[in-house]
Amino acid sequence: MSRIVIVGGGAAGLEIASMLGRSVNSQDEVILVEGETHHYWKPRFHEIAAGTFDSDLDTICYFSHGANNGYMHYQAWMTDVNRAAKQLVVRKPNGETDTLAYDYLIIAIGAISNDFATQGAKEHCLFLDTPEQARDSWHQISSLLRSGLSRTINIVGAGATGLELAAELAKVSEELSRNPYAAKLNINLIEAADRVLPNGPVKMSEQALLRLEKYQVNVMLNTRIASVEADRMTTSDGQVLNADVQFWAAGIKAPDWLKEIGGLQSNSLNQLVVEQTLATTFDSSIFALGDCAAIPQADGSQVPPKAQAANRAAVHLAKNLVAHLKGKPLKPFVYNDGGMVVAIGHNFAISTMMNDRLILKGRLVRRLYDTIFRLHQKTVSGYLAMSRLIIFKRLKCLFKPV
Template sequence: MSEAQAGKPRVVIVGGGAGGLELATRLGDKYGRKGRLDVTLIERNRTHVWKPKLHEIAAGSMDIAAHEVDYLAQSYWHGFRYRIGEMIGIDRERRQVLVAPYLDAEGREVTPKRSFDYDVLVIAVGSQNNDFGTPGVAEHAIKLESQADAKRFHERMVNACIRAHAQSSPLGEHQLKVAIIGAGATGVELAAELHRTTREVVAHGLDQVDPQKDIRITLIEAADRVLPALPERVSKETEKLLVRLGVNVLVGAKVSVVGSDHVSLTDGRTIPAELIVWAAGVKAPDSLKEIAGLETNRINQLVVRPTLQATRDDNIFAIGDCSACSWGDRGNVPPRAQAAHQQASHLYSQIPRHLRGEALKDYRYRDFGSLVSLGEFSTVGSMMGALVGGSLVFEGLFARMMYLSLYKMHEHALHGSVKVALDTLARLITRRTEPHVKLH
């Protein structure tokens, strides 16, 4: 089965993350509404949440219902088509994307195996954590790669607090202990958020739990400092704050095995834990590895030229975390939301040029630095890292406002100014009448 509309150039975007959804929305608004392009977004989830917010969902400090974007509604409002499913292959000769059957939670088929014709294909399937083959990770650790992962962690966290409150016997060694493996942005932000939200959960009547004595968060990092990708001063300030909050920070600690209730380190230490999160390493999905004969690197990213075209096919582009785009002598463009946003904006102007047979302009990554939110406690970061050598380090309220502005830029790209303003006002109002932490 092939789905397409005759007479219009067909743009198929696979992956509805930050870059893919922004690109589909902008192309749909300008060209899809006017019937000049047939734009289709293929995504296996029904709703979108900005990936840097997953740690807040996991900790319970953000209500997902107030922030998720319904793909079907977004496509209706913005002139593109949303089709549910997961890409399982590409037929480059016929220019078709192959999509697996979609099954519901009970295993019943919702949509059959399908194919979608394209003139331009954009792959934007994002990334996932790389467990480097560490034993026990798949069985016992939660990876914060999706909304489902974040919801599952949050439910287990709340249940752990309720269980500890209700039991009459003393707490076990591993109970109410969380081990977070990987002290990059996700791990650090989750540790800070959990410090607050676990205490807020037990404050709602679970008085048999002593948060100071019973709740323990351990952050484990193989490198010699937290946030190893950021300037050293940012790392030092962040570690000081985490230690001040009571987080047990272990650096230079490599994980050998993840068990059901503990983490074993290569130096022989054992960290007891009821909840284990793996937040270390990044790679593109395994399904991309040498897909359709396209060039991929060792972490499954599609290798692209400066135009963001695949090295072996002019009609296939890749953006975001799944794209290996050169950044000169600094390696590849880092897997950050700002890169996906920039690449989506670049392709928005270049895809029409490609369809007209015109030469494409090269994409150039602009590094605006990095920001790490430590919840209500602080925000730290480095601004304009590429322009000033990473020497401009800032924190506090200004950094917090910059962090929030990144999310507002994403919302603005999807919804426009009026809806963003109204949604922000609505969240401020409801926040005054609801718990500041999700309790279920």
């Protein structure tokens, strides 16, 4: 009998827990350690922040999902690991510390925003790292929208997170413009690089910029933030950007407590360094994947921190571990990027295909963006449940009062 403990029920961890829970022998035990009670798809956190997220149909309760999919949800936060004793150390919601024995440990705790130690960023910016932060952001945005007049929001970082947030907020402001009491949101999207989506192909950046300009988002390229105060940001060349609400969405890193945890190898972003099999370099019974892992590829590059990469690594590791429990060797994870899809407002998206040679955009592409989330739902809940959810969602959109 083996006990597999998975830490983090996000894009990667929930897929592994569901797949393993449904496929391992009844003597084997699958436990998901996750501090939250409900699973949210992180690429939609900007929708929670903008008040457009459907929390009825797009969340999963770990406890009941685990019962139906063969794993146990243990609500707690990982704080440490004792590799010699093969024990995970956790903090329960009541603050008590507990330990949990494991035969295999899979760490998939994701990443947090990297403020690059910018003065005042931590104190004065909102972040979209957890559902709670996303909900807190909505509370602030909601009262801003109700405050009338003209209001300003600064968003640092024009990668997928910052760009999707800027576009979603701009759309919400546009839709509320018929209400004379609603505030008009002026959005500054600030990026240090010379284009939005700096990690995507240039053509995609150009198309995204055009769309943002159409939504009247003020995109400031080649602009680095030097410091943040309660109601303003100052750029490295001294320009002051006043704002009512400020977001930081530039860069990611794994949390500081993960650095060299249990003596494991980590990189400068605190990510655990793993082999191509996803096993950590110093301990073959501990695996890491998703945004908290530095995963090498055969050509020397690293697997990017994307939802799609987390999902593919999860499916690979789940299948690999099931085979490994039957005595088979672990196979390397080979990541083939399926392109990039970025939502720009809730009715429009841009995507790259065919190794970035083709750029698609429009309403239909927005459906493609949703497909990544639907595929995730299919992996964690099955084809039937996913189909039911799509139908319910369509009906809900059709019949809900406007």
